[in-house]
Amino acid sequence: MSVSPVASLSEGELIGRIRERLAAVPPPDWLQVGIGDDAAVVETERNRLEVLTVDAIVEGVHFDRAFTPPSAIGHRAVAVNLSDLAAMGATPRLALLSLVLPRTFPLADFDEIIGSMSALAARFRMTIVGGNLTQTDGPLVLDVTVVGTVKKRRALTRGGARPGDDVYVTGVIGAAAAGLQMLQAEPNCAAVESVDPCVRQYLYPEPRVRFGTILSRNRGATACMDLSDGLADAVHQIAGASQVGATIDGAALPIAASARRWFEERGQNAVDASVTGGDDYELLFTARPRLRGRLAAAQQHGHAPMTRIGSCTADRAVLLRDGGVERPMPPGYSHFR
Amino acid sequence: MSVSPVASLSEGELIGRIRERLAAVPPPDWLQVGIGDDAAVVETERNRLEVLTVDAIVEGVHFDRAFTPPSAIGHRAVAVNLSDLAAMGATPRLALLSLVLPRTFPLADFDEIIGSMSALAARFRMTIVGGNLTQTDGPLVLDVTVVGTVKKRRALTRGGARPGDDVYVTGVIGAAAAGLQMLQAEPNCAAVESVDPCVRQYLYPEPRVRFGTILSRNRGATACMDLSDGLADAVHQIAGASQVGATIDGAALPIAASARRWFEERGQNAVDASVTGGDDYELLFTARPRLRGRLAAAQQHGHAPMTRIGSCTADRAVLLRDGGVERPMPPGYSHFR
Numbered sequence: 001m002s003v004s005p006v007a008s009l010s011e012g013e014l015i016g017r018i019r020e021r022l023a024a025v026p027p028p029d030w031l032q033v034g035i036g037d038d039a040a041v042v043e044t045e046r047n048r049l050e051v052l053t054v055d056a057i058v059e060g061v062h063f064d065r066a067f068t069p070p071s072a073i074g075h076r077a078v079a080v081n082l083s084d085l086a087a088m089g090a091t092p093r094l095a096l097l098s099l100v101l102p103r104t105f106p107l108a109d110f111d112e113i114i115g116s117m118s119a120l121a122a123r124f125r126m127t128i129v130g131g132n133l134t135q136t137d138g139p140l141v142l143d144v145t146v147v148g149t150v151k152k153r154r155a156l157t158r159g160g161a162r163p164g165d166d167v168y169v170t171g172v173i174g175a176a177a178a179g180l181q182m183l184q185a186e187p188n189c190a191a192v193e194s195v196d197p198c199v200r201q202y203l204y205p206e207p208r209v210r211f212g213t214i215l216s217r218n219r220g221a222t223a224c225m226d227l228s229d230g231l232a233d234a235v236h237q238i239a240g241a242s243q244v245g246a247t248i249d250g251a252a253l254p255i256a257a258s259a260r261r262w263f264e265e266r267g268q269n270a271v272d273a274s275v276t277g278g279d280d281y282e283l284l285f286t287a288r289p290r291l292r293g294r295l296a297a298a299q300q301h302g303h304a305p306m307t308r309i310g311s312c313t314a315d316r317a318v319l320l321r322d323g324g325v326e327r328p329m330p331p332g333y334s335h336f337r
Numbered sequence: 338m339s340v341s342p343v344a345s346l347s348e349g350e351l352i353g354r355i356r357e358r359l360a361a362v363p364p365p366d367w368l369q370v371g372i373g374d375d376a377a378v379v380e381t382e383r384n385r386l387e388v389l390t391v392d393a394i395v396e397g398v399h400f401d402r403a404f405t406p407p408s409a410i411g412h413r414a415v416a417v418n419l420s421d422l423a424a425m426g427a428t429p430r431l432a433l434l435s436l437v438l439p440r441t442f443p444l445a446d447f448d449e450i451i452g453s454m455s456a457l458a459a460r461f462r463m464t465i466v467g468g469n470l471t472q473t474d475g476p477l478v479l480d481v482t483v484v485g486t487v488k489k490r491r492a493l494t495r496g497g498a499r500p501g502d503d504v505y506v507t508g509v510i511g512a513a514a515a516g517l518q519m520l521q522a523e524p525n526c527a528a529v530e531s532v533d534p535c536v537r538q539y540l541y542p543e544p545r546v547r548f549g550t551i552l553s554r555n556r557g558a559t560a561c562m563d564l565s566d567g568l569a570d571a572v573h574q575i576a577g578a579s580q581v582g583a584t585i586d587g588a589a590l591p592i593a594a595s596a597r598r599w600f601e602e603r604g605q606n607a608v609d610a611s612v613t614g615g616d617d618y619e620l621l622f623t624a625r626p627r628l629r630g631r632l633a634a635a636q637q638h639g640h641a642p643m644t645r646i647g648s649c650t651a652d653r654a655v656l657l658r659d660g661g662v663e664r665p666m667p668p669g670y671s672h673f674r
Contacts, residue, residue, distance in 0.1 A: 038424035039390035041492045044381040053376035054433040087375040096391040138475025145482040
């Protein structure tokens with residue numbers, strides 16, 4: 001059976017397929033002009049600030065098509081952007097998709113990518129209002145722009161941490177890095193019934209949108225960012241932007257159980273592998289110790305556990321306490337290199 | 338002398354270079370969080386609708402690095418998006434840049450691209466509020482998202498033309514297609530002092546932002562779009578969205594003089610080459626004949642000439658009158674194939 005490539009359809013026909021897949025969700029009242037004109041036209045939300053971000057995921061850099069199914073590629077492209085909104089405490093509102101498609105890219109995979117993008121967007125009540133399609137002889141690039149909203153004075157930035165603040169992280173860490181190693185070792189391991197939770201977490205990261213909006217609403221956090229480039233990077237970034245130091249307790253880190261096992265069986269230091277691994281889309285945030293009560297709501301309704309892993313210091317050093325000794329926190333993961 | 342590639346710097350260092358180049362323009366009051374956090378935070382504009390669009394330009398598809406200088410690549414990436422805002426009658430406000438850079442891409446070319454993007458944005462008072470950098474082994478991709486604003490009920494769409502409306506186009510057409518052919522024939526022709534105006538127009542298209550906003554403000558137009566995929570495509574699109582037909586008079590088309598000469602000397606039909614050529618970022622719009630007076634303002638203050646080239650019909654056919662006979666309008670240019 002031959003595989004139809006996207007190049008067998010015109011741009012208009014592909015846009016038609018996208019519109020069909022998006023039609024399942026009725027358009028919101030505030031959308032005045034959607035897909036199909038030179039640009040989208042929307043009403044803004046009263047008394048809210050807008051939060052905007054863009055992120056591209058690129059074949060060979062952020063994912064390997066050899067072991068990443070199309071549904072995971074589409075999911076990731078939207079999830080990484082939702083994660084940035086979550087880190088600001090924003091509620092997702094709309095998205096624009098810019099897709100650069102290899103000419104030979106299978107049409108069935110295109111449909112699966114669009115389906116997973118639209119499903120994740122719908123789950124977070126985010127409307128896809130427009131976009132752009134291009135063909136290329138190079139790798140697949142999915143570029144997603146998202147816009148969310150947040151109440152005035154409630155945006156969570158990287159710059160508000162103070163000495164003495166506690167440092168927290170949501171969920172577990174190390175899972176994505178271990179999951180990626182598992183897929184690299186055995187590309188078909190996602191297809192088995194007893195798939196390791198790390199593999200699932202690598203392929204389908206869950207953005208912590210609800211947790212972020214609760215932190216923003218009850219002013220529980222002083223600074224926040226997501227772990228797209230790993231926990232070590234996030235601690236460095238928040239410390240730098242807030243002009244504080246931080247000491248993280250390696251023994252307190254919520255390292256995923258099967259990730260720890262995977263790393264240790266291969267002679268890797270589980271703490272280092274987990275703090276420097278990328279793609280855990282958890283939130284790192286800081287909070288005043290005397291306002292711990294406010295975090296209870298996030299803990300209870302945020303759809304994710306949270307763990308206190310250290311504290312901020314007046315001294316600007318960023319340290320990792322591991323096996324009884326403090327050493328400099330390693331640098332973060334970089335997708336860029 | 339060796340050339341430094343972008344890969345010799347970290348993502349943070351490249352972002353630093355971008356921030357330096359943007360620092361020339363003071364940030365507007367409404368920008369609460371700019372480049373350097375998980376997302377940008379902005380105040381919205383009261384009583385205005387937002388207009389959003391994204392467009393990617395891809396090496397090998399939209400430009401050829403062999404004869405397109407970096408400043409023209411950066412200019413184009415921003416101009417095509419400003420042109421989409423112009424087509425909606427919107428005033429530009431902010432932009433997000435997502436750049437996918439080949440690892441070997443020269444740092445000096447990166448600087449030149451950023452410089453030309455920021456210069457064009459500044460000229461239209463558009464603030465670059467954030468973005469994303471990625472490296473790739475594939476071609477250069479510049480993905481730009483822009484947001485503009487327009488008064489309520491004043492957005493220009495493709496769907497408002499009625500039978501009997503006049504059809505207009507701004508500026509001249511065919512110039513970009515001829516300019517591209519000139520560059521393909523003689524890659525260095527942009528470097529000479531007596532560079533053909535078509536080459537300049539291909540390399541540095543001027544988005545018709547001012548013309549579009551005037552049309553929107555005085556309700557002079559019933560439908561509007563830009564010519565990114567050529568005049569023939571724009572007539573088809575407006576006719577389709579408005580459910581009308583149109584007859585365009587080939588003899589009335591404002592074909593650039595040196596483009597006409599270039600096409601005719603090479604045995605090409607100048608009318609066909611000009612209506613099917615892409616990359617003329619002019620506006621095509623329709624207007625009621627009895628409201629012609631309103632167009633005078635656009636004519637006078639819109640920074641571009643305009644030409645009446647035909648009219649809309651109740652019959653759904655889209656025709657080109659050429660050499661005394663009417664024939665179907667050819668299909669548009671497609672960057673997609």
